[in-house]
Amino acid sequence: MRKLVILSTIIVLTILCLGRIEAADKSIGKLFIKAGxxxxxxxxxxxxxxxxxxxxxxxxxxxxxxxxxxxxxxxLIVVLERKTEVQSPAGTPVNYRIVTATLSVKDGESWKAVAxxxxxxxxxxxxxxxxxxxxxxxxxEKWVAENRK
Numbered sequence: 664m665r666k667l668v669i670l671s672t673i674i675v676l677t678i679l680c681l682g683r684i685e686a687a688d689k690s691i692g693k694l695f696i697k698a699g700x701x702x703x704x705x706x707x708x709x710x711x712x713x714x715x716x717x718x719x720x721x722x723x724x725x726x727x728x729x730x731x732x733x734x735x736x737x738x739l740i741v742v743l744e745r746k747t748e749v750q751s752p753a754g755t756p757v758n759y760r761i762v763t764a765t766l767s768v769k770d771g772e773s774w775k776a777v778a779x780x781x782x783x784x785x786x787x788x789x790x791x792x793x794x795x796x797x798x799x800x801x802x803x804e805k806w807v808a809e810n811r812k
Contacts, residue, residue, distance in 0.1 A: 719796035
């Protein structure tokens, strides 16, 4: 009986490890995400709201592998703006969260901007900052899928 338990445990662990290896193979590339900066009095300052959106994107990274070193990335997303729009699609005011970013690809040692990304506006596009950030990641995934060599 004890041998059966040990054998079963080994089989389960092997299956779990293979699942993780397979999941790692499904990555569409390495992604670095950063917040844009604002020029205030000649100084480049970070926007804490944009930094919060970067955190949301890192949590909702989709099929990308997020890296902490920009030099290791295949793709770069720079969060440029986040704003709230109030719309009344059915007579009731609704706050829509809008996130705008750029997607760049590595071009030698520099970055080449290839797309402007946004989650859009309207129902189900951004009722929270997290959802809006996830939609922008989805736009980046779509671009990569359509343009990857």
